Amino acid sequence: TLFEVSHFIPEKPLYEQGFILIPHLATLGWGVGPGGEIVNTYPYFVVGVLHLISSAVLGFGGIYHSLVGPDTLEESFPFFGYDWRDKNKMTSILGIHLIFLGAGASLFALRAMSGNLLSYGLYDTWAPGGGDVRCITNPTLNPFIIFGYVFKSPFGGDGWIASIDNMEDLVGGHIWVGALCFIGGVFHIVTKPFAWARRAFVWSGEAYLSYSLAALSLMGLTASIFVWYNNTAYPSEFFGPTGPEASQAQAFTFLVRDQRLGANIASAQGPTGLGKYLMRSPSGEIIFGGETMRFWDLRAPWVEPLRGPNGLDINKIRNDIQPWQERRAAEYMTHAPLGSLNSVGGVATEINSVNYVSPRSWLTTSHFFLGFFLLVGHWWHSGRSRAAA
Secondary structure, three states: OHHHHHHOOOOOOHHHOOOOOHHHHHHOOOOEOHHHOEOOOHHHHHHHHHHHHHHHHHHHHHHHHHHOOOOOOOOOOHHHOOOOOOHHHHHHHHHHHHHHHHHHHHHHHHHHEOOOOOOOOEEEOOOOOOOEEEOEOOOOOOHHHHHHHHOOOOOOOOOHHHHOOOHHHHHHHHHHHHHHHHHHHHHHHHOOOOHHHHHHOOOOHHHHHHHHHHHHHHHHHHHHHHHHHOOOOOOHHHHOOOHHHHHHHHHHHHHHHHHHOOOOOOOOEOOOOOEOOEEEOOOOOEEEOHHHHHHOOOOOOOOHHHEEOOEEOHHHHHHOOOHHHHHHHHHHHOOOOOEOOOOOEOOOOOOOOOOOOOHHHHHHHHHHHHHHHHHHHHHHHHHHHHHHO
């Protein structure tokens, strides 16, 4: 974070500077103004310093306990002593971890909501006028809506939990996760493992490692899907546009240009006989024409105001396009999440001096590979622990 703060250029968007930490802090609402503009970097400096101090304390603690501290804690601190085969102690430790996770999710929700000591708000890319920091006053608590995401298909247009598209559902989901983690934590602390659980699981250090690797793998793979497709939890103002968003932005930019030059955007035909600027989707909605038709179901804050009950509204496109929508689309058009591992980025038609790799590309590929190799590690250690049981 301190490295990113020291290299920050106010005139450039975050995603053009190769940042991955400041965008996350900006999503939490720190240092951000209307439209996603970074107006104050001091909060990022504070966060970086706090983490630097914390890492020093943890590092010192690790050195102390490995070199100076007692070999075992049971004698002086029985609460912290354990044996890998002690099933009751292991589930109690699981319960404590769940309570900490629940506290984290709950603190996030409290911070996002109004009317409490932690109230601050989150950056909402869907706020009118191009995004802003706001407090979530009415989080979604309806279990059918929240768990509807969990039971959605991950394929096609359904999108599983990565399809979340509003801050109310996002904060409500954290409230539910916090509550369930608290309940699960208390349950695992006050109860002993049931007979079927004692038989089903392997109770050894390597087995616990394999379980942890499986959980981390799931989180990594889920995060890679989330950051690639979702522009609500990962606002495009900070992380750059999604692939479909960059494509639709290009169609929109040229539509705006040619409409100004006198083109009839409602009836102009392209070389294939389909609409050059606008056409019909499979379900009959008016969508952008050309190659971007495959991304016809994209939802993005800069284009949604131009929709009506039957897709894009031609009257709105002719009369209601705002300058901020034009600027944002033009910026997104030239910052598609493309690029290779050697950092040579940009679209195939770019000049050689362009060298841009989207944070979405980096975060997606890194989390996918971490998730995959953690899964391989889970298979390896679970097999070893099962064989040794």
